[in-house]
Amino acid sequence: MTGNGRKLAERAQLAMMLEVTAFPKPGNVDRCHDYETTRLEHFLASSILVREAFEHTEEGTGTVGENILEAVRLTGAHAGGNTHFGAFILLVPLIRGGDIPGAERVVRETTVNDAILFYQAFSETNVRILPEDDLDVHDPGAIAELRKREMTLYDVMLYSARNDMVAREWINGFQLTRKGADLLKRHGCGTDSIVSTFIDLLSSEPDTFVIKKHGREVAGEVMRKAREVREGQRDISLFDQECIDAGINPGSIADIIIASIYTALGEGWAWDC
Amino acid sequence: MTGNGRKLAERAQLAMMLEVTAFPKPGNVDRCHDYETTRLEHFLASSILVREAFEHTEEGTGTVGENILEAVRLTGAHAGGNTHFGAFILLVPLIRGGDIPGAERVVRETTVNDAILFYQAFSETNVRILPEDDLDVHDPGAIAELRKREMTLYDVMLYSARNDMVAREWINGFQLTRKGADLLKRHGCGTDSIVSTFIDLLSSEPDTFVIKKHGREVAGEVMRKAREVREGQRDISLFDQECIDAGINPGSIADIIIASIYTALGEGWAWDC
Numbered sequence: 001m002t003g004n005g006r007k008l009a010e011r012a013q014l015a016m017m018l019e020v021t022a023f024p025k026p027g028n029v030d031r032c033h034d035y036e037t038t039r040l041e042h043f044l045a046s047s048i049l050v051r052e053a054f055e056h057t058e059e060g061t062g063t064v065g066e067n068i069l070e071a072v073r074l075t076g077a078h079a080g081g082n083t084h085f086g087a088f089i090l091l092v093p094l095i096r097g098g099d100i101p102g103a104e105r106v107v108r109e110t111t112v113n114d115a116i117l118f119y120q121a122f123s124e125t126n127v128r129i130l131p132e133d134d135l136d137v138h139d140p141g142a143i144a145e146l147r148k149r150e151m152t153l154y155d156v157m158l159y160s161a162r163n164d165m166v167a168r169e170w171i172n173g174f175q176l177t178r179k180g181a182d183l184l185k186r187h188g189c190g191t192d193s194i195v196s197t198f199i200d201l202l203s204s205e206p207d208t209f210v211i212k213k214h215g216r217e218v219a220g221e222v223m224r225k226a227r228e229v230r231e232g233q234r235d236i237s238l239f240d241q242e243c244i245d246a247g248i249n250p251g252s253i254a255d256i257i258i259a260s261i262y263t264a265l266g267e268g269w270a271w272d273c
Numbered sequence: 274m275t276g277n278g279r280k281l282a283e284r285a286q287l288a289m290m291l292e293v294t295a296f297p298k299p300g301n302v303d304r305c306h307d308y309e310t311t312r313l314e315h316f317l318a319s320s321i322l323v324r325e326a327f328e329h330t331e332e333g334t335g336t337v338g339e340n341i342l343e344a345v346r347l348t349g350a351h352a353g354g355n356t357h358f359g360a361f362i363l364l365v366p367l368i369r370g371g372d373i374p375g376a377e378r379v380v381r382e383t384t385v386n387d388a389i390l391f392y393q394a395f396s397e398t399n400v401r402i403l404p405e406d407d408l409d410v411h412d413p414g415a416i417a418e419l420r421k422r423e424m425t426l427y428d429v430m431l432y433s434a435r436n437d438m439v440a441r442e443w444i445n446g447f448q449l450t451r452k453g454a455d456l457l458k459r460h461g462c463g464t465d466s467i468v469s470t471f472i473d474l475l476s477s478e479p480d481t482f483v484i485k486k487h488g489r490e491v492a493g494e495v496m497r498k499a500r501e502v503r504e505g506q507r508d509i510s511l512f513d514q515e516c517i518d519a520g521i522n523p524g525s526i527a528d529i530i531i532a533s534i535y536t537a538l539g540e541g542w543a544w545d546c
Contacts (some may be wrong), residue, residue, distance in 0.1 A: 003322070005321075005322065010322065010324075014318060017314070017321060018314065031304060031305070032304070040304065041290070041291065041544065041545070044290050045276060045287060048278075048283060049276070049283065049287075051324060078276030078545045094536065098275060123394055271314065272315070272318075
């Protein structure tokens, strides 16, 4: 099957499209569920509008920080707000490095200037961060602080890794991205495997986006229920509806799944069978 | 709203994405309905994979025939078969010309070589044509015949216009494309207007793809039922299911709607409100 995209940029776009259309994904926007202000079309428009940022990433034009900022800006044009900030944090090094080992090298080479550009990108989104964070991106002093501490973008991720599973990927060699890609291949070709992989990760990893929004207890509850879905003891559609009603959207796991799909597509996993 | 795409190529990609996700569209693949061999993801993958062909079209690289052939080839990589052949016939001149008046000039300037490339593109798809067609694209003699008759691509469309409403757009100044764009704007911003416009065209124009597949009587029946939907006398979801069950997919009107969305986006209609 040659529908996996000829370029890395295309492969990343397909990963974004395949993740959001996979159904049902408890709590997240999917083929059959929207949130009031963020709908399926917003995610799909982003997967089209991001193209040039990914092309620049692939051809090595601009730095990692510039590429993330460009991706955020190109996809921030519609009213759906930020749709893929976490995904860009993973996809940009993966595209630039080609694969996970390449991405590991790329993230270690980031600079203080990348960190500043990243903070700029962050401040242009409305992504939730912890109130106790002393490097609040909405604080104009944060950039001065970055310079003072000489923090590279890798250092920022190291700093955020405690509370953010996407940042943690930069530090631990893209462990969950790797795990997700292996799960996709184990579940076999086709888009249903994306749902199975999502449930697998949801049942084994507390989603840090859910923790930030609802606390550890709720995140633990989500894991427990996902395990029940996996073991056939809970209906996935009812669980989905329950999450949506409570505003519980495991967005960080969704971001990681996008990186996993990108990786699996590069290793021959076929979405189309 | 600036989410309409900065480039004409992007605008055309967004039009493809918005058309296929609009729901419910009686008989066609939409957000909630697949056909067995052609699914939502195939249409969405095509809207990503076509990018370079549209960029070449926009920058004037290659001829109209080459651009259509490239679009067919880039999107033929997945297992969903041809998804957008009719749409490419409309979008390529619209992108190259910018808008409808520009497209009218573009189509008149096509050459015999464009016709030959178009036949080559056609033969690489599995698009249904009339059995009595004496310019059968699967007949190796057809290209010799095109040369002998000195038929340009415009002439081919003129020849096909009798039986094909997409070809007819080339001849009549993109009348239904224009009508669809005006309807979209009249129905107001947002993706629900795409469904309303689809029903409007379905109730006033016999879909030539349905005629080729099921005959004039069935096409007339579809129009009558669409009128009932429009007048609130028939449930759109039941009509949708009825069409799907009978394999009635009004694909030519869907192709024209894509061209209408492209046009309306260029005139300020917003999908995102």
